Amino acid sequence: MELGTSFSASGVNKKMLLSNPITQKSNVLPNSWLNQLNFSFPARKICSCRGIAKGSTISSLKTQEKLTRKELHSSGCFCGTTFDLPSCSKCSMGIDNVTGMSSNHSQDLELSSLTALCPLDGRYWGKVKELAPFMSEYGLIRFRILVEIKWLIKMSQIPQIVEVPSFSEEAQTFLHDLIDGFSMNDALEVKKIERVTNHDVKAVLEFFHFACTSEDINNLAHALMLKGALNMVILPVMDELIKAICDMATTHSSVPMLSRTHGQPASPTTLGKEMAIFAYRLSRERKEISQIEMLGKFAGAVGNYNAHVAAYPEINWPEIAEEFVLSLGLEFNPYVPQIETHDYMAKLFHSIVQFNNILVDFDRDLWGYISLGYFKQTTKAGEIGSSTMPHKVNPIDFENSEGNLGVANGDLSHLSTKLPISRWQRDLTDSTVLRNMGVGLGHSLLAYRSALQGIQKLQVNEAALIEDLDKTWEVLAEPIQTVMRRYGVPEPYEKLKELTRGRAVNKESIRKFIQKLDIPADAKTSLLNLTPHTYVGAAAELAKNVNEAIFLLSSPYLLK
Template sequence: MSSSIALLGPCGLVARSSNSAVPRALQIDRGGQRLRMPPAIAAARLDISETSAIGTNFPEALSSFVSPSEGLELTELTAISPLDGRYANKVKFLRTIFSEYALIRYRVIVEVQWLLKLSQIPELKEVPPFTDNARSFLLGVLADFNVNDGAAVKNFERVTNHDVKAIEYFLKGRIKDHPELSKVLEFIHFGCTSEDINNLAYALMLLNGREHLLKKMDEVISAIRSLAHKHANVPMLSRTHGQPASPSTIGKEMANFCYRMELQRNQVASVSIKGKMAGAVGNYNAHCFTYPEIKWEAVAESFVTSLGVDFNPYTTQIEPHDCIAELFDAVRRFGNILEDFDRDMWAYISLGYFKQKVVPGEVGSSTMPHKVNPIDFENSEGNLGLAKSWLSHLGSKLQVSRMQRDLTDSTVLRQIGQVLALCVLSYDSTLRGINKLEVDEAATRRDLDATWEVLAEPIQMMMRRYGIEKPYEKLKEFTRGAAVTKESMREFIETLDLPEAAKERLRLLTPHTYCGKAAELASNV
């Protein structure tokens, strides 16, 4: 008895009899219309599921291919996010900063340091100063914290359904057998709301992550600065509105980006990352009621700043995230400038100003063997677009929380790693693109040789200096829409009533030498 095999084709589903090694012309069911597929095409189709009838609907055939109930083990091949899949090797170093494990580790750091801080408050008799042994034990918990400990915290969370409470239970479990620390178990998380721990954990995450981000930004800026210095004296035709304009140098155009990026890089570095430790609604209610003699605001400020975080004295349950919005806006502006750079490099490559070094074995097109595409700048541009949209959303969302707090910030904060990983991925793509570049001076010379009309600007300025009437209008009539050559430009110069010295300067001027201070500006960046 024959059976049918359903196949997924570009037009819908096809089916053939399993009795035939090479299928005959197949029927395709597309929107209720039966079509026929030639045998040669049908033979190339891949069997993916058995079905008893021709024309089985698409969802059923697909569900028999991969069962959602089974799922797939997480690997770089099966990851939903390309950051953990295709691009994993490029950004995996960020896992120690932005992963779920890293967030848990930062929370543990905050909880342990808070317990140590409580032991230093003289008025808090129930938590006497710790001995060196107790302090070493607690610091050892931090130093030895590993992925297995993170998994243990997640096991507690499966019961509590609360990620920060799980940290408290984990730490109680770790110190309950220590003779000194076992007496202060209930002072773990004392006076804290979850957001006291979370906001400082994310602050530590951002401080650490910013260091790596700044390092990558510096690499990009340094690479562009090298282009500026190396090609400071290479003249090129500028283009405004895509049309020929007064010449510059390749180095000067690189210097523009270098200077702009450095300004934004410094803005990223200067943002003050703030934190709070003020309890359920930011007023130290529980602290003051339990120990009214303690100056809790001073304690909180001392603790927060001891972590390297700036203190925010006015908060609700949450630190309001204004500093994160400020940071991400600066990162987004840096990304805007880098996207501008990527697009310009793409255009200069298209014009032939830059050649790209050929990478052995690399394929530019599946059908056009000659292609050497600017893929690194394109990849950077694409990922920057994603990063900027996320940075914009996080920046606007995180500043908004209903009354004393809602939970919308929590799920958004978990995406910080994704966003900054996209930034790093983009920066690295741009760096790879830069490292493949070679200036083609022959191409820049050809462009300049073909555009003598750009000298209309200096000629009319000399005419203004020496009182010739309507200089702009005369040059406009001579050059606009006309084919201007070296010879015709020289002939025009000879008609002008100018001092001989001025004429001689104009005779010697060429599109190659009319670059102003471009070379100097490029060299000084």
């Protein structure tokens, strides 16, 4: 709001508000944010491209039909013309370029799920679209408007600002309706205004913007975007994933399994206990993520309230700013330059990277267990594992998860190392980088869902687990040596080394060795009763108790 712009005492001047294109509501309000995202492809993209290129029209895109008319046949060009070598008679595209696309052809392509540069907005849209209301440009615009309107309402409650009198209940309801009813059409109107002003914050509600630098609005919008995306999408899917792994742990808590260190047979464990490790690790990191405070600033151009104090020196502006930021459900950062310094974002993205790293470890272990035959994978009719080897059922879900985690971590790692750094009181390098938050979160979400899908296909192959244990009686060298030490048998390690290293060890050879030991009869009996299948220590109990351990670790879960 410009200083001097006044509002009637009865409330907001609705005519003035409605004259602004972004406040004109569509006739039919959508039932949810997500439903609005079907209206137009560009504005709901998760990836960082800003939706609508200069000169493009905003319309319903039907590129798929156009592309099918341009299919490449064995003797044809992308333009649809059949030709004899070496070039196309219509567009002169040579045979060397037949697998590419000339500039003339690329000009015909409009943005759609088939032409999106980012696969999150194309191939994988159906698996990540829940993030779009928060992490898309639509989400950014909506949260900016929320902040602007909330700030106007806050100013109306400050007695010293007589230019904005206290709003009536009707006026406040009207303003809140602008937030609650914000639609895709409204976001598109903002984009139209931006093409004129070339400033995407100024395009929102230019005369509500009293004493605010753009970053006052943006930093709060970004914090609200992240908080919404985490609480409503990312954390619930993390919980679903952790629960699925916990279920594996408890269901298979007593299923014995040969462990491997350095790729070689080691002391037996249980399948459930190995799953419990991942469930607990992921839960610890999930707790870290949930406890990170989202910060906000509202201190003007360089963090000193310069314009605020010049206009209304009698007002305690730091106190007003803190009240406003806290009212949005964020924590207040009192010491800032022009930007909120993004330290909380760095911590958040680092923690998500660590969660993702643990899941990469899980994906690779499950991939390995499938390779060993410890798990079978259920298949669906019509699915193809290999184009040439019909017998194969590949662990594609865990491979997809691992691959997307790598992409996510690359993006999130850059965000976490770059965002805390800004020259002097501010440079603009963070602005373009922040538009990629949805990319890192989107690929993370896709990875979590791929891992979940992989888990749902698994069936334990206990026969393979038993077979491996039957072939590795040498793992009992550890308990035998330990009992020998207890009863003072000389050189226990050397004697077991002579028995096991480089030699075939089986049930008979182990039993003969035990029979010769000079130890108490009850200790000897215990060793004779031991097998690779029963030598699992407390593994089964650890697996059975994992849910309780995670509950004690993780409560409470919700973000502040």
